[in-house]
Amino acid sequence: MALLGGTITPTPRSTKVAFPGPVTFEYDARVMPFDPPVDARFASHPTLQRFTLEPMKATHLDEVVAIEAISFEAPWPRAAFERELSLAHAHPLVCLAHGQVVGYVCPWLISDEVQILRLAVAPSQRRRGAAATLLRAVMDQAYDAGAHWLYLEVEEGNHPAESLYQGMGFTIDAVRPDYYGRGRHALVMVLDLDSEWNGDEV
Numbered sequence: 001m002a003l004l005g006g007t008i009t010p011t012p013r014s015t016k017v018a019f020p021g022p023v024t025f026e027y028d029a030r031v032m033p034f035d036p037p038v039d040a041r042f043a044s045h046p047t048l049q050r051f052t053l054e055p056m057k058a059t060h061l062d063e064v065v066a067i068e069a070i071s072f073e074a075p076w077p078r079a080a081f082e083r084e085l086s087l088a089h090a091h092p093l094v095c096l097a098h099g100q101v102v103g104y105v106c107p108w109l110i111s112d113e114v115q116i117l118r119l120a121v122a123p124s125q126r127r128r129g130a131a132a133t134l135l136r137a138v139m140d141q142a143y144d145a146g147a148h149w150l151y152l153e154v155e156e157g158n159h160p161a162e163s164l165y166q167g168m169g170f171t172i173d174a175v176r177p178d179y180y181g182r183g184r185h186a187l188v189m190v191l192d193l194d195s196e197w198n199g200d201e202v
């Protein structure tokens with residue numbers, strides 16, 4: 001069953017990568033091995049930063065929970081991340097720089113859709129491409145796993161996040177009024193992986 005929208009039978013495009021992939025990913029914010037090549041905006045990023053992406057493990061949780069606590073007004077408790085580690089459809093990733101967790105993403109793969117539940121980067125490490133790198137990894141592997149859509153919710157007015165998602169090709173699919181409290185609306189953003197990721201320029 002799909003999380004949002006219609007139900008479509010998943011059509012795996014390749015068997016080379018299991019979502020989220022069993023190995024350590026080494027991506028460079030400027031030279032990432034994606035097809036199509038990384039957006040020129042990211043390619044020209046002033047800070048060359050090499051990141052290692054790995055599936056989140058229990059040993060990462062102290063750092064993850066610390067980043068979460070300073071990144072969100074209503075942070076997830078540790079137990080929420082422990083749950084992510086145990087769910088079959090949850091595929092949390094961490095982004096490491098020099099062996100330290102600098103950010104993380106929590107995607108769920110259900111049927112033909114991936115929903116991103118959480119994404120954050122440590123304040124001291126922002127604007128270095130960590131979030132873009134995590135998103136690119138999710139997009140790449142979601143596509144390879146047969147997903148057609150990537151969904152997320154962001155509070156209207158969260159300019160860093162909105163600008164990140166728009167720069168990566170997400171568009172606004174719906175608005176959920178008062179989702180975060182009175183007058184605080186959620187934007188449901190979607191990325192069509194087939195048009196965005198199949199060589200078709202959008």
Ligand SMILES: CC(C)(COP(=O)(O)OP(=O)(O)OC[C@H]1O[C@@H](n2cnc3c(N)ncnc32)[C@H](O)[C@@H]1OP(=O)(O)O)[C@@H](O)C(=O)NCCC(=O)NCCS
Nearest residue numbers: 071119120121126127128129130131132154160161163164
């Ligand atoms: C949103 C967030 C994850 C971005 O992480 P990040 O690692 O700093 O993002 P990146 O460095 O990958 O940014 C990539 C691009 O996104 C856009 N962007 C990111 N932060 C931005 C900001 N503060 N202002 C404007 N644009 C921004 C830019 O286009 C940037 O490219 P550039 O630096 O070359 O201009 C981070 O600010 C964060 O953790 N915020 C708090 C938690 C949160 O709001 N999470 C999202 C919930 S939906």
